[in-house]
Structure formats: structure tokens, C-alpha cells
Amino acid sequence: MSGENILQVTDVSKTFGGVQALLKVSFSVQQGEVFGIIGPNGSGKTTLINCITGFIKMNSGKVLYKDKDISNMAPNQIANLGLTRTFQIMRPYYSLPAYKNLIVPLFSPRARKKGGWRGGGKLGDRGTVSIDILEEIGFERDSFVPYKLASSLPTGYLKRLELARCLALGPDLILCDEVFSGLSMSEIASxxxxxxxxxxxxxxxxxxxxxxxxxxxxxxxVMVLNFGEKLTEGIPEVVMADERVKEAYLGSEKLLDYSFEA
Amino acid sequence: MDKNPGTAERRKERLDRGIKVRTEGIYAISSWQEVSYLVLPRLILIVGLLLLPFLMPSLYWNRVISIVGIYALLALGFDFLAHYVGLVSLGGSFFIGVGGYIAAILNKSFGLSPLFTIPIATLSGAIICTLLLLPALPLRGVYFAIVTLMYPLVLFRIIEALNILGGTDGILGVASFPNTWVEQYLILSIIILALFGLRRLVNEDIGLVFRGVKDNDQAVRASGLSITLYKAIAVFITSALGCLGGAYFVHIYMVAGISLFALDYSVIPIAATVIGGGGTLVGPLLGCFILVPISELLRAFGTLRIVFYSVILLAFIMFRSEGIMVYAQRKYHQFERWVKV
Structure with missing residues (x-):
């Protein structure tokens, strides 16, 4: 925990047609921390991740990753720098077995630099490496699960597979888009x-x-987004005590009255 | 479609044979019986293909084998691109035309023998086709198909209008193969190599990336791989197969004309894939060996040929839309039994 900024986002704005999805959002993430982004539905959280990782071109703003400007880079270039993401709606390769899903990221330039042409250096080929990663992420090694087609896996495993895809790249920073959503309480606990x-x-x-x-x-x-704007940022207890955050999540009576009059 | 589908009381249960361990592509082989279970189908295919030239009754039918081989190359390429990379290509005639004209020019203007023209035309043709299709690679589905269909039409009209490359007469007097045996066995060995090569490729690591592009291209980008690069590699492989076929065709018929851009080369591979079973690679190859000879046999009916041809195709699409090989592989690899619900 060096306190050094690994990600610095400055004034990122994005409009979809007339909708202002993001308006001058700025934040920074320190090396080694877990940084939360919360906000009501439609507040621009996923758009923010899409902008940072290059899946959507932002209208204005700047993203620095390890002091390198990645604002206009393609998603695959950004992933190769070690900045990876998961998708909220899981995107596995349904027609491939779970462990072969990981061979795709293991084939990326970044992973190949580390693992050599077979993928695992002396430890074996990419299949072996991907079974190792899957075990780390909660797929039982000796069960049938890593060998099953991704299309036949339940949501819990698919969410893990999303994380495993990021890990296969040997990332320094992972942007997780709702890894807990759609899971049961016991799955979340694990x-x-x-x-x-x-x-x-x-x-x-x-x-x-x-x-x-x-x-x-x-x-x-944590940082709170509402209607594409940053409300506040700070340690969780302080943020949740903030009146504006409660308003955004629950809606305030004042706001309701106002909208009725209008 | 089963003749007797499951009812409320019973349904059909399918079980993989025990030899297949855990997943596709991992087998446990412990006896000669099991070895033969895997080897026999492949052996029958290879031996069958190599025996074909001996079984043909006349020179005319020997020529048909070479033509089938060219269609088989196109069908293999189509199946690979459509079912393993997710790009539907109608560019068969484009590849044939480019490869054919390059081989003809190399032979007539530079005096190179088929030994050199065919490999050169294959590689340079594939590079040209890939470069021309590069702008279309971000397109998906029917849009990519339209672009690939447009190129042969455009090239056809350009050659016709500008009267270049021999114009409507074509380039005549291209060198032929030394004899009909070389002609047949060369193309047969090429398609066997292409078939097993492609089957190996799609299960290699790079093949898994191709399949990833088909399943979920955004996830491939998030995995740090450029989808345009891998689509371009796949298009290069397919167009190399097509250009090889085109160069071969030119040396068989000793002429390169604008008929090389005929739509047959785009459509018949697709029909063969439907009949043979898409995604199996061997299916489209067999589909060509069924479709093209049938079309030759039907010549006896004169103009009604197309009608019978269409009826056969329709029947296949209606009653066996999964294709011969998908059906056959299922029957071969799985036990089926009725179980009470």
C-alpha cells in the first residue's frame, strides 16, 4: 500500500444523444486499495467503466493509468497494460468448456510475454495454467466443473469465470462491474x-x-454517482451518512414535492 | 426431427460413450477397439477419397472429381469462417476469381509452371483478398456477407468494361497439368490436408481465440486481443483456400475468364455446408461430393436440372436441416435410449 495513484480519472464526460450519462467525473484510485463505486440505477457507473477501459469513446476527459494517458486507446491495448474489467452481463464463450474460456486471455500478448509460447513456462501449456487459475477462483480442480461447457454453468460460476478471465491476464487493476449481482447470499459469502x-x-x-x-x-x-455526476467520495460510513446520498438512493420528500409542482 | 418424438411418459436420453473423458477432445484410449473407434472413420474418409479416381467410369467423371475438390476447398473455408469465426462470407467467387487470374497472368506473362503459379497465386491472392476485405471486418452477419458478395460483381464489371486481362474472352492457353492423375491426386491430397489442418487449427489455442471471436467478440477485446487482427488471419486462411481453388481451376480448364466470378462458387459451398452439417468441417466436404455429382447426373434432364436440384436441396433443409455429419456424429458418439419420465 504505497499510496501512489494507479488510476487517475479527470473530468470524464459522455453523452448518448441528448442524455448526459457522465458529467465531469473525476476520481483517483490508489495502488492496492479496493475502491467502490455506488449509485442508483442509471447513474452512469457502467458507462464510466466502459469509458475507462475504452469500450466507449468518451466525449471529453482524461484517464491516466500508471501515469500513462490511456484516454484514446483501444480496449485490447488497455487490457494488455494490465487494466482489466469484468462485464455486468457475463460474457463467457458459451460454446467452449470453462477452462478453454481462459485460453483466450492466456493467448494475449501480455500473458504470452509472461508465459512463453506454451503459456505456462515450465509449468505446462495454457490448459494447465487455466485449470490452476480456475482452482484459485473457486472451481474444484478434480470435479467436472472446469470441463463443462460455459453454457451449462450456473450464474455463480460464470461470475467467477469473469474474474478468472481478468486474472489470466495477470492484471494490476481490475474493474469489477457488479460481481455480486444475481448471486445468492451464500454464494456472495464465498x-x-x-x-x-x-x-x-x-x-x-x-x-x-x-x-x-x-x-x-x-x-x-467509495464514490457515489447520481445522474452521471459525482456526489461525494470518502470512507463508507461518512459517505452513507451524507444527506445527498440518502436522497439519491431513497428519494427525498422535498424532491418529490418539487417534481409534482413542476 | 425424430419420427417418434418424446411424449409425456417417455423421452430420449443421450449419453456420451465412455471413451470421451470429461470434455470434447479428451479421450481415454485403452484398447485396440477404442483406437479403431477413433481411427476408423478418418481412415475410411482418407482411403475413400484416394480410391475415388479409380472408381470413376470415364475421363469426364475424373474431371468432375477435380471440380468437386475445388468446391470442397471453398466449402471448408466457408464453414471455418462461418462456424468458427462468425463471419458469413459469400466471397467464394471473389477468391476463385482473384486466385485464378493471378495464376493465369503468372503463367502466360511470366512463363511460370503450375508448380510455381499455384503457390504464388494462393499466397498473393489471399493477401489481396484480405486487404480488400479489411475495411469490412468490423461488420457482422449479413453486412459482411453483402460486402463479400459485392467484390466479385465489381471485379466482373471492371474487367468487362475496361477490357483488361483479356476482357470477356479471358486469358486463353494457360498451361495444364501433366496428366489427369496428377490433377486429381494433387487436389485430393490438398483437401485432405486442408480438412485435417483446419480441424487441428480450431482446437489449437489460436483456434480457440477464433471461436471466442464468434461467441463473444467484446470479451475477446477485454482479454487483450485485437478482434480485427484475428478476423483478418481467419479471412486470410479462407481466402488462401479459395485462391488455391481458383488457381487450380485455371490450370484444369486452361483458361481464365470472367466466368470465374460466377455466383456458383459462392452459393454451392453454402448449400454443401447445409447438407453436410455446418461446424463439422468434414460435413461440407462430403456435401460437395454429394451435391456436385448430383448436379452432373441431372444434366440428363436438360433445363429441368435446376428444378430437381432445388427439390433435393429443399428436402434436405426441411427434413434434415442439421446436416448429414451432425446427425452421423451424434449417432456415432452417443448412445440413445428411451427413459420413462
Whole structure:
């Protein structure tokens, strides 16, 4: 935990037609921390991740990753720098077995630099490496699960597979887009230690989450977005005590009255 | 479609044979019986293909084998691109035309023998086709198909209008193969190599990337791989197969004309893929060996040929839309039994 900024986002704005999805959002993430991004539905959280990782071109603003400007880079270039993301709606390769899903990221230039042409250096080929990664992320090695087609896996495993795809790249920073959503309470309970372990391994995490209780267990700082604007930022307890945050989440009577009059 | 589908009381259960361990492509082989289970189908295919020239009754039918081989190359390329990369290409005639004209020019203007023209035309043709298709690579589905269909039409009209490359007469007097045996066995060995090469490729690591592009291209980008690069590699492989076929065709018929851009080369590979079973690679190849000879046999009916041809195709699409090989592989690799619900 060096306190050094690994990600610096400055004044990112994005409009979709007439909709202002993001308006001058700025924040920075420190090396080794877990940074939470919360906000009501439609507040621009996923758009923000899409802009940072290059999946959407932002209208204006600047993103610095390890002091390198990545604002106009393609998603695959950004991923190769070690800035990876998960998708909120899981995007596995349904026609491939789970462990072969990981061979795709293991084939990327970044992973090849590390693993050599077979993928695992002396440890074996990419198949072996991907089974190792899957075990780390919660697929039982000796079961049939890693060999099953991704199309036949339940949501819990697909969410893990999303994380595993990021890990296969050997990332320094993972942007997690709602890894807890759609999971049962017990599945979430087994995911939280996983996140803590990633953090202990020195990976910085940015987590978009609606499951606030679980997020606050791991996150050191959170940022609140509402209607594409940054409301506030700080340690979880202080942020949730903020009147504007309560308003955004629950709606305030004042706001309701106002909208009726208009 | 089963003749007797499942009812409320019973349904059909399918079980993989025990030899297949855990997943596709991992087999446990412990006896000669199991070895033969895997080897026999491949052996029958290879031996069958190599015996074909001996079984043909006349020179005319020997020529048909070479033509089938060219269609088989196109069908293999189409199946690879459509089912493993997710790009539907109608560019068969484009590849044939480019490869054919390059081979003809190399032979007539530079005096190179088929030994050199065919490999050169294959590589340079594939590079040209890939470069021309590069702007279309971000397109998906029917849009990519339209672009690939447009190129042969454009090239056809350009050659016709500008009267270049021999104009409507074409380039005549291209060198032929030494004899009909060389002609047949060369193309047969090429398609066997292409078939097993492609089957190996799609299960290699780079092949998994291709399949990833088909399943979920955004996830491939998030994995740090450029989808345009891998689509371009796949298009290069397909167009190399097509250009090889075109160069071969020119040396068989000793002429390169604008008929090389005929739509047959785009459409018949697709029909063969439908009949043979898409995604199996061997299916489209067999589809060509069924479709093209049938079309030759039907010549006896004169103009009604197309009608019978269409009826056969329709019947296949209606009653066996999965294709021969998908059906056959299922029957071969799986036990089926009725179980009470």
C-alpha cells in the first residue's frame, strides 16, 4: 500500500444523444486499495467503466493509468497494460468448456510475454495454467466443473469465470462491474474472501456494487454517482451518512414535492 | 426431427460413450477397439477419397472429381469462417476469381509452371483478398456477407468494361497439368490436408481465440486481443483456400475468364455446408461430393436440372436441416435410449 495513484480519472464526460450519462467525473484510485463505486440505477457507473477501459469513446476527459494517458486507446491495448474489467452481463464463450474460456486471455500478448509460447513456462501449456487459475477462483480442480461447457454453468460460476478471465491476464487493476449481482447470499459469502485474497495479492480493485453491506466489508473508499455526476467520495460510513446520498438512493420528500409542482 | 418424438411418459436420453473423458477432445484410449473407434472413420474418409479416381467410369467423371475438390476447398473455408469465426462470407467467387487470374497472368506473362503459379497465386491472392476485405471486418452477419458478395460483381464489371486481362474472352492457353492423375491426386491430397489442418487449427489455442471471436467478440477485446487482427488471419486462411481453388481451376480448364466470378462458387459451398452439417468441417466436404455429382447426373434432364436440384436441396433443409455429419456424429458418439419420465 504505497499510496501512489494507479488510476487517475479527470473530468470524464459522455453523452448518448441528448442524455448526459457522465458529467465531469473525476476520481483517483490508489495502488492496492479496493475502491467502490455506488449509485442508483442509471447513474452512469457502467458507462464510466466502459469509458475507462475504452469500450466507449468518451466525449471529453482524461484517464491516466500508471501515469500513462490511456484516454484514446483501444480496449485490447488497455487490457494488455494490465487494466482489466469484468462485464455486468457475463460474457463467457458459451460454446467452449470453462477452462478453454481462459485460453483466450492466456493467448494475449501480455500473458504470452509472461508465459512463453506454451503459456505456462515450465509449468505446462495454457490448459494447465487455466485449470490452476480456475482452482484459485473457486472451481474444484478434480470435479467436472472446469470441463463443462460455459453454457451449462450456473450464474455463480460464470461470475467467477469473469474474474478468472481478468486474472489470466495477470492484471494490476481490475474493474469489477457488479460481481455480486444475481448471486445468492451464500454464494456472495464465498466470493468476499476471494476479493480479499486478490487484494492481498497486490491487485487493485474498483468495484461497482449494489450490495453495499458486502462492498463495505472490503472497500476502503467509495464514490457515489447520481445522474452521471459525482456526489461525494470518502470512507463508507461518512459517505452513507451524507444527506445527498440518502436522497439519491431513497428519494427525498422535498424532491418529490418539487417534481409534482413542476 | 425424430419420427417418434418424446411424449409425456417417455423421452430420449443421450449419453456420451465412455471413451470421451470429461470434455470434447479428451479421450481415454485403452484398447485396440477404442483406437479403431477413433481411427476408423478418418481412415475410411482418407482411403475413400484416394480410391475415388479409380472408381470413376470415364475421363469426364475424373474431371468432375477435380471440380468437386475445388468446391470442397471453398466449402471448408466457408464453414471455418462461418462456424468458427462468425463471419458469413459469400466471397467464394471473389477468391476463385482473384486466385485464378493471378495464376493465369503468372503463367502466360511470366512463363511460370503450375508448380510455381499455384503457390504464388494462393499466397498473393489471399493477401489481396484480405486487404480488400479489411475495411469490412468490423461488420457482422449479413453486412459482411453483402460486402463479400459485392467484390466479385465489381471485379466482373471492371474487367468487362475496361477490357483488361483479356476482357470477356479471358486469358486463353494457360498451361495444364501433366496428366489427369496428377490433377486429381494433387487436389485430393490438398483437401485432405486442408480438412485435417483446419480441424487441428480450431482446437489449437489460436483456434480457440477464433471461436471466442464468434461467441463473444467484446470479451475477446477485454482479454487483450485485437478482434480485427484475428478476423483478418481467419479471412486470410479462407481466402488462401479459395485462391488455391481458383488457381487450380485455371490450370484444369486452361483458361481464365470472367466466368470465374460466377455466383456458383459462392452459393454451392453454402448449400454443401447445409447438407453436410455446418461446424463439422468434414460435413461440407462430403456435401460437395454429394451435391456436385448430383448436379452432373441431372444434366440428363436438360433445363429441368435446376428444378430437381432445388427439390433435393429443399428436402434436405426441411427434413434434415442439421446436416448429414451432425446427425452421423451424434449417432456415432452417443448412445440413445428411451427413459420413462
Amino acid at each position: 466470493m468476499v474472501p476471494l476479493i480479499e485474497k486478490l487484494q492481498m495479492d497486490g491487485i487493485t480493485l474498483v468495484m461497482i456494487e449494489h450490495r453495499l453491506r458486502e462492498l463495505f466489508r472490503v472497500a476502503s473508499r
